[in-house]
Amino acid sequence: xxxxxxxxxxxxxxxxxxxxxxxxFKGEIDKVRGEYAPGDIVTVVDHRGVFLGKGYINPxxxxxxxxxxxxxxxxxxxxxxxxxxxxWAHRQRLLPDTGACRVVFGEADFLPGLxxxxxxxxxxxxxxxxxxxxxxxxxxxxxxxxxxxxxxxERNDVPVRELEGLEQRKGFLRGEFDPQLIIEENGLxxxxxxxxxxxxxxxxxxxxxxxxxxxxxxxxxxxxxFSNVGGFxxxxxAAGASEVIAVDASASALAGVRENAQLNGLADRxxxxxxxxxxxxxxxxSANEEFNLIVLDPPAFAKNKGSLEGxxxxxxxxxLRALRMIPEGGFLVTCSCSYHMKPxxxxxxxxxxxxxxxxxxxxxxxxxxxxxxxxxxxxxxxxYLKCLIYEVI
Ligand code: SAH
Numbered sequence: 001x002x003x004x005x006x007x008x009x010x011x012x013x014x015x016x017x018x019x020x021x022x023x024x025f026k027g028e029i030d031k032v033r034g035e036y037a038p039g040d041i042v043t044v045v046d047h048r049g050v051f052l053g054k055g056y057i058n059p060x061x062x063x064x065x066x067x068x069x070x071x072x073x074x075x076x077x078x079x080x081x082x083x084x085x086x087x088w089a090h091r092q093r094l095l096p097d098t099g100a101c102r103v104v105f106g107e108a109d110f111l112p113g114l115x116x117x118x119x120x121x122x123x124x125x126x127x128x129x130x131x132x133x134x135x136x137x138x139x140x141x142x143x144x145x146x147x148x149x150x151x152x153x154e155r156n157d158v159p160v161r162e163l164e165g166l167e168q169r170k171g172f173l174r175g176e177f178d179p180q181l182i183i184e185e186n187g188l189x190x191x192x193x194x195x196x197x198x199x200x201x202x203x204x205x206x207x208x209x210x211x212x213x214x215x216x217x218x219x220x221x222x223x224x225x226f227s228n229v230g231g232f233x234x235x236x237x238a239a240g241a242s243e244v245i246a247v248d249a250s251a252s253a254l255a256g257v258r259e260n261a262q263l264n265g266l267a268d269r270x271x272x273x274x275x276x277x278x279x280x281x282x283x284x285x286s287a288n289e290e291f292n293l294i295v296l297d298p299p300a301f302a303k304n305k306g307s308l309e310g311x312x313x314x315x316x317x318x319x320l321r322a323l324r325m326i327p328e329g330g331f332l333v334t335c336s337c338s339y340h341m342k343p344x345x346x347x348x349x350x351x352x353x354x355x356x357x358x359x360x361x362x363x364x365x366x367x368x369x370x371x372x373x374x375x376x377x378x379x380x381x382x383x384y385l386k387c388l389i390y391e392v393i
Contacts, residue, residue: 099120101204115200184206188235188305230246245273292295292327294325323357
């Protein structure tokens with residue numbers, strides 16, 4: 001029988017784990033008893049030896065153990081089947097009619113490091129930790145049985161894997177198919193390229209927020225800044241916007257906007273502008289442009305605590321420039337997907353920008369990521385996306 005490897009935490013370091021957090025950092029560990037290979041399952045105990053949970057160990061990573069369970073249960077193929085079934089049942093209950101959703105959101109589905117996205121009948125899998133990468137074959141088999149997809153694609157071409165000592169790779173895991181598919185979201189057709197699109201092909205976490213812009217869009221002149229393939233722009237146009245400009249630095253993302261506009265018969269009202277959004281916002285502002293609705297959905301400016309100060313400046317600048325172009329009665333939809341940018345700080349940055357822009361604001365909606373990206377109490381990192389809708393009054 002395999003030997004049980006025990007990771008003992010230093011005195012006073014158990015609190016976060018007891019409260020439900022799934023990570024054990026290197027500096028919190030007193031000692032490891034037993035021989036192990038990176039990626040093995042270990043038992044975590046507090047300094048007195050009280051059981052806290054089981055998870056995978058990786059001495060290469062600062063997050064040395066990622067916990068799978070707080071119960072003393074076997075971690076085997078059946079364990080992963082139960083976890084995957086639970087995750088899928090949650091989506092079926094909440095999003096029964098949605099063809100595209102996140103089926104597994106890592107730690108928030110108690111499967112640390114695992115991402116599974118469903119785009120119609122294609123699944124895309126991503127393993128961000130060594131421990132889960134070792135179970136990939138079983139996970140693919142279980143997903144295959146459970147969801148019976150037409151195919152499964154692996155998007156393990158992400159640099160964070162290197163922090164775990166993993167190589168980058170991508171390709172077909174089941175079947176061979178055209179990686180360019182059309183999914184349906186909020187009644188719109190969206191082109192998704194699971195092989196070359198950003199992340200796993202499409203940002204599913206904004207589904208509900210894209211739909212949320214509809215009531216503010218009728219007759220509006222709209223700017224969708226950091227548009228990617230136009231998720232917000234399409235919803236605004238479909239809801240009756242008179243004119244939509246989508247801005248992104250990526251030419252292929254904007255080609256996607258044009259294809260999607262065409263697919264949905266909205267091409268006459270959506271135009272694209274390629275470039276750095278900071279520059280374009282500045283130019284538009286100097287040209288005295290006005291918009292009734294501006295969406296700001298930048299990439300994570302704060303990737304860690306250290307870059308927060310620079311991030312605050314970045315968020316302030318784009319929000320300030322956007323607000324100066326929104327007249328009274330218009331709306332600002334402003335997002336941040338940086339976990340380190342906490343909701344209160346983000347609101348304070350917008351308030352600061354409004355003050356400088358001489359605009360008074362009313363917060364009409366305070367939103368987060370979609371329900372297929374669950375937020376776990378005790379694991380704050382799972383609440384990363386903020387989407388605030390303000391009215392200029
Ligand atoms: N709103 C999109 C998702 C945006 S993701 C949706 O609903 O799907 C962030 C986007 O910002 C990416 O498409 C990326 O290409 C773009 N981007 C990153 N830096 C940029 C910059 N400085 N100027 C313009 N676009 C940028």
